[in-house]
Amino acid sequence: MKITSNVYQVGGLPGSASSDAAIYLISSAGSAALVDAGIGGDHANVIENIKHAGVQPKDIAYLFLTHCHYDHTGGANLMRSATGCAIVAHELDAEFIERGDSRVTAASWYGTRMEPTKVDRKITGEKENFTVGGLDIVMYHAPGHSPGSAVLTLVSDGRLVLFGQDVHGPLNDVLRSSRFEYEKSLEFLLSLGADILCEGHFGVVEGKVKVRRFIESFL
């Protein structure tokens, strides 16, 4: 599904398994990146969708993991093998991804185990900048749902796109969620004033007012 001239949804319903969180593809000037990897059970379909969007898997430079949860990260190793991309995550969630913590990544909720997955680049501060083709991408630490949750932004077709993924939560002690941090992060997301929100499980929300209302509904 095409969202802007640089952004596609290539995984999560309707493009791949319902257990996959949304997987977004960013493409610009012969370079590309992915936001999240799904669980990996429907990997072949996701690769087909990427090709269908006109992107060759080898052109994918980064796989940005918004947080450690299995429905976003279980397919990360497979995706790196298929593309040669660098896996990026915030250091506070990279810990659970790298040691394959099936409890904190919630893999156990899916009746399976998290495969230990090396994170090639860990973001450590409040934000970090990346370039994909002609696009400037900013990755922000936005904790709450998990300790190392992160969101990404870019401008495409003159519109600010926010990859907020699990904006809706949930908050759970097993996931090491923090309501205090979550509410602070939602306020931060509101302050960005995004035109398009790409969510992890609720699809794509378009229009400044609709994005604002969606985020506010969880405050």
Ligand SMILES: [Zn+2]
């Ligand atoms: Zn999550």
Ligand SMILES: [Zn+2]
């Ligand atoms: Zn999720």
